[in-house]
Amino acid sequence: MIRGNSMQFGSFKSILFILLFSISSFSQNLEDQIYNAIDIFVANPNSTTLNELNQKEFVFSKSVATTDEKLALVILYCNKGSFEMKTNLQQKAIDSYEKAWLLFSNNHLSNYDIIEFCLKPLGTLYTKTGNFTLAENIIKKYIFMAEKDNNQPNIISGYINLSIVYKTIGNHKTAIDLLQKVAKNQNASSLQKKRIQEELAVNTMGLQNLNSQEKITFKEFGTNAIQELKNKAWIALQNNNPDVALTYFEKAKTQFLKEKNIDARTLAKLYTEEASIYISLNDLQKAKNSFTKAYATLLPFNKIHTHLDTNILYSENTFLIIFDGLAYLEEDAQKKLKWYDLSFYVSDLIRDQLISQEAEIRHQIENRKRTEKCIDILWNAYQDKKEFRFLEQAFQYAEKTKNTVLKDRNHQKTLVEQFPNNPDLQLQNELVNKQELLINEYIRLQITQENQARLISLNNELATLSIQLKNLNRKINTTFKNKTETTTLQDLQKKLNEDQAQLLYYFWGKEKAYSFYSNNGEVIWKKITFKQNQETTLKKFIASFEEANTINSNVASFTTTAHSLYDILGLEQIEPQKNLVIIPDGLLHFVAFDALVTQKTNSKTYTTIPFLVYQNKIAYQSNATFYSKNVVSHKNNSIVGFFPVFKNTNAYLEYSIEESKVLEQNNATLFLNEAANRENFKKYCHQYGIIHLSTHGTxxxxxxxxxLVFYDDVMLVNELYGLHDCHPDLVVLSACETGIGKLQKGEGAISIARAFQYAGAKNVLFSLWKINDFSTSEIMRHFYSNYNKQHSFFESNYASKLSYLEDEAISNAKKSPYYWSAFVYYGAIDSSETTYIYYYVLGFLLLIVLFLSYGRIARFLKRKEI
Incomplete structure (x- = not known):
């Protein structure tokens, strides 16, 4: 029996009449109740009947047992979702469609067009709300289902909708490839052909705009009249003809408003497009009116509010365009910030729905741009009034959009530690790890182009798991409301005092950078403008470490560059001989600050060049929150080392054996050659406090x-993300480029080192370029020799570099910064055990003195009494 969606196909009464003779009386009664509830709602859909349907649905969901009852409930969810989607209750619509899909999928139901009435609108909603990973998963899922059934209309629709996802995230090339592929399908309906041509036109314009500085040229794709007029309007804007653009746009708007059943989101986007044209015409009041209309259009049930109330906002990307636009139009600085804060609020609502790193990282890119604008506003206010509150507020904006994904995962793990018996937190941790491992398997299969059937199966698992995880996250966020952790400058100063340290914190924007320098209770805020020569200096310094001979071939050029960058980054203000914490951003993630030069010099002897390493001990951190929370207590000093060596291959690491001997002297458990395989690493890594990996990395x-390369196989970052119960005190990555990866705004490099941080490593020591085998083994020898004496990661990293530079057996050429400055330590400033003993002894002696003093005072008082 095939059932349609009652919102589209009307009453179920005739079908129910037939069913009366084929089902039991109990099932008949419950199924009949569900379909009657649907009929009542469909006859008069409004907020009141929706509320009544929700109450009935809650009862039904607790009682359904048979296949027919469950299918009836699926249809109820789809009808409810359809109404919620049309009335801008987007999150509720998503919930309804997700319930329908999970119930349908988990119970292997059939005889219902789940693609048409559930998966298509669900994919559309995910796209509209910015949850592009889930949108991609669910659309691919129903494409696979349609291909299995050879359902050509749904296959074509799937490709069109998938192209819209890629278009929305700016991947116009992939979108065009999909559209051109499906355009050849002779089964496409006239409406689908029209959609394909419209999307081809928009994506072609988008691609031209991305890849060329030339003005966009219009190309006919057979689009509809409205789209053609809008295209011509945007081309006129590109050609600096806003008056012509407005003429075309007003014609398009007039035709558009004549259409029936215009959904609120599409209408709101029309108003935002109109506002952008008025901005080009410098008619700011009309632009503001258009943005205001867009906002009012998006309110559920057309509620009109005289003031902005965050309680009525929901996860909708168009709100971001509106609030950012109103901020742009506002002249008053504080009002500008309030508009941007509303954008941040909606952005957080959207982020709460995201369940993959990729989606979260992509989402925070726009937040970073918004943050830069807010900091610019506060910088100008600070220059005018010199009030500390502007500085503090700017720092909070910078920290809010730094490493949001890492901070979220760290917060999840912290909650599990605080509430180990909470089943929701345990399940969340399990699902996050499982998701990462499924993604890892998916990527590996895509690379090898093997087992397409498993790819389809994986997509289905990911789609189902993603929905389950998203709903669980929402429940946990409601239970544990204090999700966002904030670190104030006062908190930082307290931690810095404990560490006897100073802090240099960077925010790297698109057009300028800012630094916050904190020391001895004082905070200095500076702006770094991007002059052409300054940006060139930074890139030149980073490029110096790409090849071993670059620095040696022109030492004078390198020291000049290294000192210039030292000045540009504001390091002249730091206090010498005091611990220095650096929180980098942007390209600064790839800078070895140890190798910066503090003074001009003509020396070519590396031991006499005034490198920063001679002046300050440096620890790095990803963000201020991690630094303030990373408190070293008791360490687990057990060490495990993995040394594949790769003997008799082109990848042979000759000095890795010498490196292993150093660990052996520290009673480490070693896995050498064939034993240094992927499975042994996964099996034993969680049992040790220090994990040492001497291998190759990419x-x-x-x-x-x-x-990360093991003897038998490679391990992708995604598999490292999913490591279960791996939270060592230190991970030492004695391998090439373990701190290098694709640079993502706000999140830093998507590297092997970051993967270990995500998995739970408290401190990480890693490399920034292709390291030399010999010098690495020497650096590690000195590191562990010092650690054996002091038991301090921070001190040992610093001492290893000085010991290397002071080694007279090493030639001057091999003392180039290329050989010794590659390793950076992201972690706590941990005091050595000798320091702890010193304090214990001092405290014990103090107690003895107090005790003896107390005795003398007591005897003195007693004599006085006599």
Whole structure:
């Protein structure tokens, strides 16, 4: 029996009449109740009947047992979702469609067009709300289903909708490839052909705009009249003809408003497009009116509010365009910030629905741009009034959009530690790890182009798991409301005092950068403008480490560059001989600050060049929150080392054996040669406090992730993300480029080192370029020799570099910064055990003195009494 969606196909009464003779009386009664509830709602859909349907649905969901009852409930969910989608209750619509899909899929139901009435609108909603990973998963899912059934209309619709996802995230090339592929399908309906041509036109314009500085040229694709007029309007804007653009746009708007059943989101986007044209015409009041209309259009049930109330906002991308636009039009600085804060609020609502790193990272790119604008506003206010509150607020904006994905995962793990018996937190951790492992398997299969059937199966698993995880996240966020952790400058100063340290914190924007320098209770805020020569200096310094001979071939040029960058980055203000914490951003993630030069010099002898390493001990951190929370207590000093060596291959690491001997002296458990395989690493890594990996690493590329190489196989970053119960005190990555990866705004490099941070490593020591085998073994020898004495990661990293530079057996050429400055330590400033003992002894002696003093005072008082 085939059932349609009652919102589209009317009453179920005739079908129910037939069913009366074929089902039991109990099932008949419950199924009949469900369909009657649907009929009542469909006859008069409004907020009141929706509320009544929700109450009935809650009862039904607790009682359904048979296949027919469950199918009836699926249809109820789809009808409810259809109404919620049309009335801008987008999150509720998503919930309804997700319930329908999970119930349908988990119970292997059939005889219902689940693609048409559930998966298509669900994919559309995911796209509209910015959840592009889920949109991609669900659309691919129903494409696979349609291909299995050879359902050509749904296959074509799937490709069109998938192209819209890629178009929305700016991947116009992939969108065009999909559209051109499906355009050849002779089964496409006239309406589908029309959609294909419209999307081809929009994507072609988008691609031209991305790849060329030339003005966009219009190309006919047989689009509809409205789209053609809008295209001509945008081309006129590109050609600096806003008056012509407005003429075309008003014609398109007039035709558009004549259409029936215009959904609110499409209408709101029309108003935002209109506002952009008025901005080009410098008619700011009309632009503001258009943005205001767009906002009112998006309110559920057309509620008109005289003031902005965050309680009525929901996860909708168009709100971001509106609020950012109103911020742009506002002249008052504080009002500008309030508009941007509304954008951040909606952005957080959207982020709460995202369940993959890729989606979250992509989402925060726009937040970073918004953050830069807010900091610019506060910088100008600070220059005018010199009030500390502007500085503090700017710092909070910078920290809010730094490493949001890493911070979210760290927060999840912290909650599990605080509430180990909470089943929701345990399940969340399990699902996150499982998701990463499924993604890892999916990527590996895509790379090898093997087992297409498993790819389809994986997509289905990911789609189902993603929905389950998203709903669980929402429940946990409601239970544990204090999700966002904030670190104030006062908190930082307290931690810095404990560490006897100073802090240099960077925010790297598109057009300028800012630094916050904190020391001895004082905070200095500076702006770094991007002059052409300054940006060139930064890139030149980073490029110096790409080849071993670059620095040696022209030492004078390198020291000049290194000192210039030292000045540009504001390091002249730091206090010498005091611990320095650096929180980098943007390209600064790839800078070895140890190798910066503090003074001009003509020396070519590396031991006499004034490198920063001689002046300050440096620890790095990803963000201020991690730094303030990373408190070293008792360490697990057990060490495990993995040394594949790769003997008799082109990848042979000759000095890795010497490196292993150093660990052996520290009673480490070693896995050498064949034993240093992927499975042994996964099996034993969680049992030790220090994990040492002496191997090869790759930074990945635009299309492939970073990898760590074991004797038998490689491990992608995604598999590292999914490591279960792996939270060592330190991970030492004695391998090439383990800190290098695709640079993502706000999140940093998507590297092997970051993967270990995500998995739970408290501190990480890693490399920034292709390291030399010999010098690495020497650096590691000195590191562990010092650690054996002091038991301090921070001190040992610093001492290893000085010991290397002071080694007279090493030639001057091999003392180039290329050989010793590659390793950076992201972690706590941990005091050595000798320091702890010193304090214990001092405290014990103090107690003895107090005790003896107390005795003398007591005897003195007693004599006085006599």
């Amino acid at each position: 930074s990945g590329s635009f299309s492939t992730p970073a990898t």
